[in-house]
Amino acid sequence: MSPTNGCNATDINEEKSIGRKLTEPFAAIGRAVINWIDTLGSATIFLFFALWKTFRARQLSKVIHQIYYVGATSTAIIMLISLFTGMVLGLQSYHALVTFGAQGAVGTLVSLSLIRELGPVLTAIMITARAGSAITAEIGIQRISEQIDALSTMRIDPLRHIVSPRIAAAIISFPLLTTVFDLIGMIGGYISSVMLLGLNAGVYMNSIQANVDLRDVTDGLIKSIVFAVIVATVCCYQGYFAHMRKDSHGAKAVGMATTSAVVISCVLILVSDYVVTSLLM
Amino acid sequence: MSTPLIEFRDVKKCFGENNVLDGVNLKIYEGEVTTIIGLSGSGKSVLLKHIIGLLAPDEGTIVYRGKPVSQMTKQEIKDALSQMTYMFQGNALFDSLTVYENIALPLVETSNLKKEEVHKRVMARVEQTELTEAIDKYPSQLSGGMQKRAALARALVTDPKIVLFDEPTTGQDPVRKNAILSLIAQYQRKFGFTAILVSHEIPDVYFISNRVLALYEKKIVFQGTPEELEEFDHPFNDEVISSLESLQKELTGLYSKRQFKVLNSAQMKRKKSGEAYAIVVFTLVDVDYIISSLGPDVVHEALRRLCAYIDKHFGIIGGISTRLNTAEIVTMLPHADIEEAQSILEDFVEDFQGQGIKDIWSWAGVRRLVAMSGSVTFTIVAGIAEGKPVTKIETVIDAARTNQKEIWSATMCRQGVNI
Known part of the structure; x- marks a missing residue:
């Protein structure tokens, strides 16, 4: 090879290298998008099969057990959060509205805020933090300690045995807990605005009765069902595939999966809240 | 000799860059106790997981009763797997279930037996594995040896035709170790199942084994009786058998x-x-x-x-x-x-x-x-x-x-x- 040719080859290599550096950020974005679409697809299939397997034999007792775990044991914390959320709403809206002499609308503001937005969203976030993280950790540990493999060797479908009851329980529990949240929140609003700030009780109750439609309640419950599907799928999926994480292994993978489950669930709750709200409007 | 129950033909398996099995050929016969021996990390558990269907080979063929698994229908594979149970090296007991619930799980989930019949069968295995006092305890409350016995009881509760034991005596004291090997031999004679063991307990395991398979450097280098293995002239014997035997000499x-x-x-x-x-x-x-x-x-x-x-x-x-x-x-x-x-x-x-x-x-x-x-x-x-x-x-x-x-x-x- 002549020296001239050698120089040309070096130049071409340098050009390729510069080109690669320039396109690398786009390639990284492309890889991330492909990876994200891939995960979304597999999570959808995961959800589909889990839902399908809910209606098999011997599932009822497991679903009831999970309703107790996901739903019943979360009731106390949901009631506590909703009480103070309602009280703060009552307090803030009273002071804001009283300057315009519109304090009679406190009940409407508190109830619609709770029923349309805060009830479904805060309930979903609270259950994610309390039960969702525990579901991911539990399934993740079952995965890394070969308990899920053990189920397969015993001819027990792990998806049916572990995932389906949890998703079914979430779909049943979320709307019920959202209803509890709404109700206790309105009581909280009553305590702060009527009992503490002296608003007329009849005005508060009447404004709720006059301005809250059934549509508001059903929209809120539809949202809570959407959030239930998202939270249960994300939490179960993260735990079920904890062993396939590329960033960590073993117990650390379970920890990372739990963190991812909570973060992804919370983000998706807020994103889907906007999407569902705009669709329902 | 009759048609092998399970046969591996040039089976290869890699995990990323790590080549674990490289052209494995082996035969396992029905009604026998076959022991797979080899150094730790040599791929014995991976081999067992191929048999039970938890892993699939990258290359090569697994043959079950003369028919390649790749040519079997979904139902045939399901039927074949339904005859097998697997005792995991790490026990894989469900930590949220008691010992009794763990042992009963395969019966409760996969059979239509009445509650009384399930109880009878579970208690029979519990007594045989001396776990009567531990039935209401959770796996985390048991010693390693007891967990092993609970896993053994669970593996045998469905009366399987083929049982795969992945280091069943690891973590046991010498008395329990021999008791478990005796139990496997006793059950194998009584029920006539095919036992496939992965074990390091040389020479104890020879007393219960009909055939021994030696896994060495990603391949099966020996298949035969324990007596034939003693005559086997191969680096495997020097590296593996001698080191395990000298440990045995020190202990006993x-x-x-x-x-x-x-x-x-x-x-x-x-x-x-x-x-x-x-x-x-x-x-x-x-x-x-x-x-x-x-x-x-x-x-x-x-x-x-x-x-x-x-x-x-x-x-x-x-x-x-x-x-x-x-x-x-x-x-x-x-x-x-x-x-x-x-x-x-x-x-x-x-x-x-x-x-x-x-x-x-x-x-x-x-x-x-x-x-x-x-x-x-x-x-x-x-x-x-x-x-x-x-x-x-x-x-x-x-x-x-x-x-x-x-x-x-x-x-x-x-x-x-x-x-």
Whole structure:
């Protein structure tokens, strides 16, 4: 090879290298998008099969057990959060509205805020933090300690045995807990605005009765069902595939999966809240 | 030979860059106990997981009853897998379920048995694995050994046709280890299932194995009987068997049968044709009856104590001992004639009668003695014979057997022990 040719080859290599550096950020974005679409697809299939397997034999007792775990044991914390959320709403809206002499609308503001937005969203976030993280950790540990493999060797479908009851329980529990949240929140609003700030009780109750439609309640419950599907799928999926994480292994993978489950669930709750709200409007 | 139950043809498996199995060929026959031996991390568990369908090969074929798995229908694969159970190396017990619930799980989830029948079957396995007091406990509340037994009970509760044991005796004390191996052998004879074991317990596992497969450097380098493995001339024998056997020697004071043969032939080569040596054969009489009355672990503990005393008295003067079978131990004294051997045996008997098994009541298990209806007699007999380098060692061992006399006896019944 002549020296001239050698120089040309070096130049071409340098050009390729510069080109690669320039396109690398786009390639990284492309890889991330492909990876994200891939995960979304597999999570959808995961959800589909889990839902399908809910209606098999011997599932009822497991679903009831999970309703107790996901739903019943979360009731106390949901009631506590909703009480103070309602009280703060009552307090803030009273002071804001009283300057315009519109304090009679406190009940409407508190109830619609709770029923349309805060009830479904805060309930979903609270259950994610309390039960969702525990579901991911539990399934993740079952995965890394070969308990899920053990189920397969015993001819027990792990998806049916572990995932389906949890998703079914979430779909049943979320709307019920959202209803509890709404109700206790309105009581909280009553305590702060009527009992503490002296608003007329009849005005508060009447404004709720006059301005809250059934549509508001059903929209809120539809949202809570959407959030239930998202939270249960994300939490179960993260735990079920904890062993396939590329960033960590073993117990650390379970920890990372739990963190991812909570973060992804919370983000998706807020994103889907906007999407569902705009669709329902 | 008949069609193999399971056959691997050039099976290869990689995990990323790590090549674990590289052209594995093996045959496993129905109704046999097949043991896979090899160093840790050599891919034994990966091999078992291919059999149970948890992993699929990257290349090669797995054949089940003469038919490649790739050509089997979904239902055929399901039927084949339904006959198998797997005992995991790490037990894989469900930590949120009690021992009872863990054992009952496969029956509750996959059969239509009534609650009473499930309970009966579970309790049968619980009693056989001595877990009666642990049924309401969670796996985290159990010792490693008990967890292993719970996993064993779960693997056997469905009466499977093929059972895969991934290191079933790891983490067990010597008594329990032998008890588990005995239990596997006993069940295998009783139910006729095919057992596939991964184990390091050499040579103990040889006593229950029909065939041994040696996994070495990503390939199966040996398939045959334990006796054939002893004659197998391959680096595997030097690296794996010898290291495991020397550990065994350190723990029990006994050599393996292979080491015994090698040492014996080396001694004989050094001797002149007229020089004598002595053989002592110890036997625990009526082993089967003792096992059926008190369980295999009691017999193994008695033999373990006997081995320790044999090593103490005969090992110190250059004696080489090995276990011939479940109940027999043979000791060769290469530098002693029959009078010297007799004198050492008398010292041994005196010491053994004084200290050897005097606390038999405690280790035999008071609970089982109390539950016993009749009585059980432990009798140890010993016999000496003299051999010459020209004589075959088997002939001398037979002669020592014919000279056996009782050296110690103890009768155990509900009231106590009469020595």
